[in-house]
Amino acid sequence: MKKDHLTRCQVETPHDVVQLVWSVISKQRPEQVFASVLDLGAGDGRFSLITDAYRHYVGIERDETKVSQAKLPAGARLIVADAFEWEGDDYELCIGNPPYIRHHGLDSKWRDMALKSIIADGGPALKKTANAFVIFLAQALMRTKDDGLVAQVVPYEWVTRPSAIELRKFIESKGWSVDVYRFDSDIFPTVLTTASITIIDKKSVSGAWRFGTISRTGTVKFTNHASGTRSKVISYADGSADCKAIRGLSPGGQEIFVLTEEERLFYSLKRNKDVRPCVTSLRSVDQNLSNLDSKTFEQIFVRSGARCWLIRSDLDDHSPELSRYLSGVQADAWSRYSTCTTRKLWWRYRPHPAPALLVASGFTFKSPKVLLNDVGAVAVGSVYGVLLDENHDAVRMMANGLRDYDFQRRLVHHSNGLKKIEVRQLNAVLADLLPR
Ligand SMILES: C[S@@+](CC[C@H](N)C(=O)[O-])C[C@H]1O[C@@H](n2cnc3c(N)ncnc32)[C@H](O)[C@@H]1O
Numbered sequence: 483m484k485k486d487h488l489t490r491c492q493v494e495t496p497h498d499v500v501q502l503v504w505s506v507i508s509k510q511r512p513e514q515v516f517a518s519v520l521d522l523g524a525g526d527g528r529f530s531l532i533t534d535a536y537r538h539y540v541g542i543e544r545d546e547t548k549v550s551q552a553k554l555p556a557g558a559r560l561i562v563a564d565a566f567e568w569e570g571d572d573y574e575l576c577i578g579n580p581p582y583i584r585h586h587g588l589d590s591k592w593r594d595m596a597l598k599s600i601i602a603d604g605g606p607a608l609k610k611t612a613n614a615f616v617i618f619l620a621q622a623l624m625r626t627k628d629d630g631l632v633a634q635v636v637p638y639e640w641v642t643r644p645s646a647i648e649l650r651k652f653i654e655s656k657g658w659s660v661d662v663y664r665f666d667s668d669i670f671p672t673v674l675t676t677a678s679i680t681i682i683d684k685k686s687v688s689g690a691w692r693f694g695t696i697s698r699t700g701t702v703k704f705t706n707h708a709s710g711t712r713s714k715v716i717s718y719a720d721g722s723a724d725c726k727a728i729r730g731l732s733p734g735g736q737e738i739f740v741l742t743e744e745e746r747l748f749y750s751l752k753r754n755k756d757v758r759p760c761v762t763s764l765r766s767v768d769q770n771l772s773n774l775d776s777k778t779f780e781q782i783f784v785r786s787g788a789r790c791w792l793i794r795s796d797l798d799d800h801s802p803e804l805s806r807y808l809s810g811v812q813a814d815a816w817s818r819y820s821t822c823t824t825r826k827l828w829w830r831y832r833p834h835p836a837p838a839l840l841v842a843s844g845f846t847f848k849s850p851k852v853l854l855n856d857v858g859a860v861a862v863g864s865v866y867g868v869l870l871d872e873n874h875d876a877v878r879m880m881a882n883g884l885r886d887y888d889f890q891r892r893l894v895h896h897s898n899g900l901k902k903i904e905v906r907q908l909n910a911v912l913a914d915l916l917p918r
Contacts, residue, residue: 491581491614492545493670494525495635502700503577504532506663506679507633520573520625522565522618523580526551530558536575542568565618566596571625579635580618582675585611585645593617600624606652611645613637619680620649629685638664638678641693641708642715642894644906659686663696664710676894713891718906719913724871725880727841727908730861733792733831734821736762738811740789740862749807756804757791759783760860764842764851772881774840775856792860795829834860837867838877841884844902852884866905868912883915 495503508514516536521529524541525548539558542565543549549560561568565580585593596617597608603624608617615636622632640646641662653660661681669677679696694704709715721727733739740762741751751757759779766782767774774782783790794800795808808829822828836858842850843864854877861867870877889911893901903911 491583492525492548493579493582495528495579496669497528497531498698499635499669500528501532502696502698503529503633503635503679504535505700506661506681506696507575507577507631508535510633510661510681510683511631514574516574516631518573519575519577520568520570520622521578522568522576522621522625523578524548524560525579527554527558527560529577529579530554533557540570541578564592565621566592566599568625571627572630573626574630576622576626576630576632577634578618578622580615580622582637583614585613588614596621606648608648609645612649613640613645616640616646616649619682620652623653623682623684626684631684632680632682634680635677636680637675638662639675639894640680641678641691644718644904653682654689656684657687657689659683659688660691661694662692662708663694663702666695666697669698708894709892710894711891713888715894716889716892716903716907717910718904719910720906721869721909721912722916725912725916726869727905727912728834728837728861728867728869729905730762730843730863730865730867731760731792731831731834732821732863733795734819734825734828735816736789736863738816738819739793739795739829739831741791741793742787742789743784743791744787746791750803751791751793751807752801752803753791755794756801756807757793758836758860759857760790760792760862761840761865762789762863764840764853764865767851767853769847769851771851772854772885773856774853774859779857779859790859792862793829796831796833834867835869836860838870838872839868839881839884841866841868841908843905844900845889846899846901847890849885849887849889850903852881854878854881866908868908880912880915884911887911887915 519536519539521541524543527541530539533555537557541560542563543560544564546562549562552560600620601607605620605624619634626632663679665677692704693708694702696702706712707714740760746757816822816828837855840853840855840861843866
C-alpha cells in the first residue's frame with residue numbers, strides 16, 4: 483500500500499456508529515456472545531469497546547502509532563501486522579471498517595499477494611481493479627467459521643460495482659444471506675462515497691439479499707432493490723457497432739495535452755491543425771442546453787479560459803510550433819503519468835473519434851447532461867462520448883431519449899446528491915432506447 487494512501491484511508495468510525503453496528507449484529511444473532519472476534523484494519527481497536535458482546539477480540543492494524551495509542555478493555559488485543567499476514571481463522575465474527583483505497587493506490591505486490599492468498603484459501607478470484615475494502619471483505623469471509631458472521635462498514639457501491647462482481651457471485655454460490663443497510667446521512671463527511679453496514683451471515687443458506695437504508699439512530703427502511711427505489715439498478719452492457727458509449731480520452735495529464743485558449747495563442751498553435759476542440763467536463767454547461775455548436779463552444783469553453791484544445795500529438799507530422807511546444811514539456815512533468823511512460827513516444831496518444839453525443843458521467847438531477855456534438859469536440863476525462871452511426875434526426879431523438887430517461891431512480895447514489903453512471907450502464911440504456 484502506498485504510504486500517502488495508507489494515511490488517507492485512516493478514517494475513524496464514529497463511536498455511535500460502532501455501537502450501531504453491534505446493535506445490528508445483535509438483531510441478526512439475538513443473545514449471542516461471540517467467543518472470538520476479528521477486526522482487520524482495526525485502527526485503535528474501537529470496535530472492541532462494546533465489551534458485553536464478545537469474549538475475545540483481536541484487531542490487526544498495520545500502523546503502530548494507532549496501536550500504541552489504544553486503550554483496550556480486558557479480552558481485547560491489537561497486533562501490529564498486515565491483515566493478510568494474519569492466518570488465524572475460525573472466528574465467529576469479523577467486524578470492522580476496512581480501508582477504502584482504489585486499485586491505483588494499492589501497491590501492486592501487496593495486491594497480488596492478497597488476491598493470491600484469498601484464492602489459496604478457497605475464496606473468489608477478485609479483479610485487479612478491486613478496491614482494498616472489497617479485498618478485505620473477501621478476507622473477512624475467509625477468516626470466519628463456516629457458520630460465522632461478517633459485519634463491516636463499507637461503501638454501498640460494492641452491491642453493484644463490476645469490480646466486486648466476483649465477490650458477489652462467490653457469496654451467491656455459497657447461499658449466504660446478505661443485508662446491506664445504506665446510511666441515509668453522511669457518516670464520513672470527508673469521504674465521497676455512501677457508507678453501509680454490510681452483514682453477511684454464513685450460517686444462513688437462504689441466499690437472500692436485502693437492501694435498506696439506516697439512520698444514524700438505527701431506524702431501518704427496507705427497499706426492493708439495490709437502487710433504494712422500486713426500480714432495478716441499470717444493468718451493464720457492451721455497446722454495439724452502430725451505437726456505443728465510450729469513456730473520455732485519457733491522453734495522460736490534461737495540463738499537458740489540453741490547452742486553454744490563452745495557452746494555445748501563447749504557443750502559436752493553430753485551431754484544427756495543431757489542436758482540436760475537446761470537452762473535459764460539462765459542469766459549466768446549462769442543464770437546458772441541447773446542442774454544442776461552434777458558437778456555444780466559444781462562449782462556454784474558449785472564452786471562459788477552460789481547457790478545451792486537445793493537441794494533435796496523435797498525428798505523424800507536427801508543425802514546427804507543436805514540435806516546439808512538445809519539446810518544451812519537461813520530463814518530470816510527463817513522467818508523472820503512467821499513460822505517458824508506457825508509450826514509446828510519451829506524447830503519442832491513440833485518438834478517439836468526435837462522438838455524436840457528449841454525456842456527463844456524474845450528475846445531480848434526474849439525468850446527466852447530454853449534448854449534440856455539432857462542434858465535433860472529443861470527449862476527454864469524465865465526459866463520455868456516444869458513437870452513433872445515424873442521421874442527425876436519429877441522433878437528436880437519442881439525445882432526447884437520454885434526457886427523459888429516469889437515471890436517478892435506477893442508480894446507486896455515491897455520495898449525497900451526486901450520482902454517477904458507468905459507461906457500460908450507459909450502453910445498456912442506449913440499447914434500450916435504440917429503435918428495434
Ligand atoms: C478506515 S480505517 C478504520 C480504522 C478503525 N477500524 C475504525 O473503524 O476507526 C482502516 C484502517 O486499516 C488500516 N490498514 C490499512 N491497510 C492495512 C493492512 N494491509 N493491514 C492492516 N491494517 C491496515 C489503516 O491503517 C486504518 O487504520
